[in-house]
Amino acid sequence: MKSPIEVLNAFDAIRPAQAGDGYKPHKPLLLLLSLGRVQRGEPRLAEFTEIEQRLKNLLLEFGPTNSESRRHLPFWHLHTDLGGALWDLSGPAALLNRPAANTPNIGELRANRVAGGFHPDVDACLRSTPGLVAACAHKVLEKYFPGTLREDIAAAAAVDLDEPSWVAEATGTYQVTQPAKRRRSGEFRDRVLRAYEFRCCVCGFDLRIGHIPAGLEAAHIMWHHVGGPDVEPNGLSLCALHHKLFDLGAFTVEPNSYRVLFSQHAVSGERGLSGAMQHHGKAIYLPVDLQHRPAQEYLSWNMNSVFKKPWWTICN
Structure with a gap:
């Protein structure tokens, strides 16, 4: 054994x-x-x-x-x-x-x-x-x-x-303990949130408690564990909801126009049309610093690897 x-x-x-x-x-x-x-x-x-x-x-x-x-x-x-x-x-x-x-x-x-x-x-x-x-x-x-x-x-x-x-x-023995929590560096999060002026780049969510941003997360466009680096062009500032949807492949960001594209597999009722999916076809809020904007190579990876194609047809 x-x-x-x-x-x-x-x-x-x-x-x-x-x-x-x-x-x-x-x-x-x-x-x-x-x-x-x-x-x-x-x-x-x-x-x-x-x-x-x-x-x-x-x-x-x-x-x-x-x-x-x-x-x-x-x-x-x-x-x-x-x-x-x-x-x-x-x-x-x-x-x-x-x-x-x-x-x-x-x-x-x-x-x-x-x-x-x-x-x-x-x-x-x-x-x-x-x-x-x-x-x-x-x-x-x-x-x-x-x-x-x-x-x-x-x-x-x-x-x-x-x-x-x-x-x-x-x-020479085996011990059973609770798994240690992986410590994530806060530096990547801080740099990405700062680049996007502490708001969700999709919906603009920017709640703060005092001076501390709440419910905002730094998402890796190309996932970290498959080689995505901890750099601003590989990050998006997203609220917790849109971060989850992004990692599920419910939406992606088009590499050239920076438009939000929702998957046809993401089905919602009327409330969804006035909620998360209302941002379909709209450009994300971009960092002012051009060097911090999402890189095409990472957005292309996300679109090809995670996003559940096809997306909804954009009429406008």
């Missing part, structure tokens, strides 16, 4: 499914779903058909456009990561012995009742080490997703993050 540290390192070593500018969260979402199954004491292996719909729903909500159509890929390709040391497959030998690049389609996985789950050594360690499941979930969430979405993703994947969860090696 693997040690807890070896299991944590295995989760950290998964190859992200990332091609060009596009970010594909298929593997991390499947890992979180599977961690939730372990946490609930469900069987080690699950047929693709058992988890297909839940993975599809996660990709629809938290993935880029059309990512749900490739929901079968992580189920197959996780087996090739780390030489199969993390993910295990069960099914007809003729199918499993295919070259890794010869990926079965969704119909083949269904018809052949292919099942997947953690390798027996990993599964045994996860089930026998208190807090290790939550520790691995924290690692996946912090590595692959922005802070605005982590709790929502964990809830949708049915992973309990509240239990004591960090497994640390000390003098």
Whole structure:
């Protein structure tokens, strides 16, 4: 059986499914779903058909456009990561012995009742080490997703993050403690909010309590954990609501005109038309300093990687 540290390192070593500018969260979402199954004491292996719909729903909500159509890929390709040391497959030998690049389609996985789950050594360690499941979930969430979405993703994947969860090696033993909160540098936030004159660049929200801005956040246009730098051209000053919507891909900012573009997947009632979506087609408030304005390369990344296309047609 693997040690807890070896299991944590295995989760950290998964190859992200990332091609060009596009970010594909298929593997991390499947890992979180599977961690939730372990946490609930469900069987080690699950047929693709058992988890297909839940993975599809996660990709629809938290993935880029059309990512749900490739929901079968992580189920197959996780087996090739780390030489199969993390993910295990069960099914007809003729199918499993295919070259890794010869990926079965969704119909083949269904018809052949292919099942997947953690390798027996990993599964045994996860089930026998208190807090290790939550520790691995924290690692996946912090590595692959922005802070605005982590709790929502964990809830949708049915992973309990509240239990004591960090497994640390000390003098040959393993200790379970509460995970340390990651400290975020306030410098990036301060610089971005100052560049936008302490207001949301979409709706103009600028509430202060005394001299302290309230409900304003510095959003990374290109997410920090995929290489987005802590510089003003990669930041937007957004109220908490628009920050969440931005990271969900409900809207983006057009790289040339700086107009707000809402996704056609964002559906709202009449109140929405006088709320968040009233800003569709309007230019954001821009920093006076040209050097602090959003860079096209970061806005293009967000539009191609996070935004749920297509956007609503602009008539004016």
